[in-house]
Amino acid sequence: MDQDGRDQNFSAASQVNGDHVEVVVTGEVDMSTADALFRAATPDGVHCATLDLSAVTFFDSAAIHAVIRLADRYPGALEVRPSPQVLRVLEISGLAGQPWLKPPS
Template sequence: MDQEFSTQVSQAGDHVTVRVTGEVDMATADLMYKAATPEGVRELTLDLREVTFFDSAGIHALIRLTSRYPDTMTVVPSHTVRRVLDIAGLGEQAWLSRP
């Protein structure tokens, strides 16, 4: 059984860490984006290690986040997210954490 979507947000100064659990799809991608974009934040760590499903809506949210955090975003992917990003041609992006 897949976990329900949730986000856990922790902020320290101008850095926010968002831990996402469950499925990121058309119904939840914007919620992930909103959690990752609080006011006054300049740096993002997006922890997707517990994401079980990730589709084009999730990719779109990531691309939007790269515009918001052009050089200060780190994404830590699950195996599922890594595979989707590799297939989409985004597996070598500087913001994507390596295993």
């Protein structure tokens, strides 16, 4: 994290297509970046979201909370594509069976 509070190992790039947003997240999602992930996934006018977390290297409880908030915001319309690290955290947290989780095949 730099002196301005921004984590140089994190990015969340979103692209809106109609009422769908896709967010590609890289780096570490933690208490300093989880809110930025949530904001990137909640632009006005969208009703479904895809989170591509395949390049996430660290995922903590704040990140889990952000994803749960997104699942509440987009019931039945959220897809999360995890990295192996994210998948492991979600498994430990008891969330591996959620319908929004799309583990790699």
